[in-house]
Amino acid sequence: MPTLQCRNIGKQFGALIALDRVSFELHDREILGLIGPNGAGKTTLFNCIIGLEKPTAGKVIFGGTDITGLKPHKICRIGLAKTSQIMEPFKALTVLENVLVGALHGGMLSMKEALMETEMILGFVGLDKEREKLSSSISVPARRRLELARAMATGAKTLLLDENMAGLNPHEIDEALVLLTKIRHSGRSLIVVEHVMRAVMGISDRIIVLNYGTKIAEGSPAEIAQNSLVIEAYLGDKKSLHGRN
Numbered sequence: 472m473p474t475l476q477c478r479n480i481g482k483q484f485g486a487l488i489a490l491d492r493v494s495f496e497l498h499d500r501e502i503l504g505l506i507g508p509n510g511a512g513k514t515t516l517f518n519c520i521i522g523l524e525k526p527t528a529g530k531v532i533f534g535g536t537d538i539t540g541l542k543p544h545k546i547c548r549i550g551l552a553k554t555s556q557i558m559e560p561f562k563a564l565t566v567l568e569n570v571l572v573g574a575l576h577g578g579m580l581s582m583k584e585a586l587m588e589t590e591m592i593l594g595f596v597g598l599d600k601e602r603e604k605l606s607s608s609i610s611v612p613a614r615r616r617l618e619l620a621r622a623m624a625t626g627a628k629t630l631l632l633d634e635n636m637a638g639l640n641p642h643e644i645d646e647a648l649v650l651l652t653k654i655r656h657s658g659r660s661l662i663v664v665e666h667v668m669r670a671v672m673g674i675s676d677r678i679i680v681l682n683y684g685t686k687i688a689e690g691s692p693a694e695i696a697q698n699s700l701v702i703e704a705y706l707g708d709k710k711s712l713h714g715r716n
């Protein structure tokens with residue numbers, strides 16, 4: 472059974488069709504890349520999955536249960552979490568406190584357990600040294616790690632990452648890729664929205680491509696890189712499919 476299934480998801484904002492019958496599956500411990508030009512509907516699809524938006528059509532099935540339209544905190548508690556395109560840590564809190572909020576938000580842990588989990592995750596993502604710093608004072612790559620840590624701390628086994636590598640330099644991207652691989656090996660599944668093509672092509676088992684709210688392709692990274700519909704969709708976009716970044 473797939474971990475997550477989207478069946479014919481549709482989302483309309485007034486007259487705008489942001490998603491049109493999008494279907495796909497995510498499997499256990501899989502890394503699924505989700506790409507497409509700006510405005511293709513990637514963030515909207517994530518929001519429909521985790522309950523920030525209500526799909527106007529279709530179903531989201533997680534672990535065999537229909538979770539379509541459930542509230543975000545309920546969806547979080549059954550094991551799905553998202554990191555945002557726009558980083559939004561609690562700025563007045565330290566790194567450790569931010570992760571602790573995630574652990575308590577997951578709803579399953581006592582304070583003592585949540586603290587232990589937080590310690591473990593800070594080590595896992597490599598934020599040990601930053602733990603007492605205010606989250607507003609740490610570097611961009613550290614904040615990206617903090618986003619991952621907060622999502623992991625909720626106990627989620629499935630993570631949706633929305634441009635978690637934005638703003639990173641090539642070396643930092645390499646480090647981020649190592650961390651994502653580690654997260655997968657920890658038994659989690661990931662959907663990765665990323666404009667950095669080298670990254671998404673390198674790390675994904677499979678890739679799906681959205682354009683104007685429609686899934687136009689699905690396949691291995693090699694298949695996607697050669698798909699004429701995909702190449703065409705990216706020609707009009709400033710971030711090239713074969714960009715060097």
Ligand SMILES: Nc1ncnc2c1ncn2[C@@H]1O[C@H](COP(=O)(O)OP(=O)(O)O)[C@@H](O)[C@H]1O
Pocket residue numbers: 484487489507508509510511512513514515516
């Ligand atoms: N809350 C909203 N209200 C109206 N239109 C929206 C809203 N959110 C997204 N859109 C529109 O839906 C389309 C898909 O946006 P989005 O999902 O953010 O694309 P992507 O993440 O692929 O860049 C865009 O045309 C965008 O302007």
Ligand SMILES: [Mg+2]
Pocket residue numbers: 513514515556
């Ligand atoms: Mg987006």
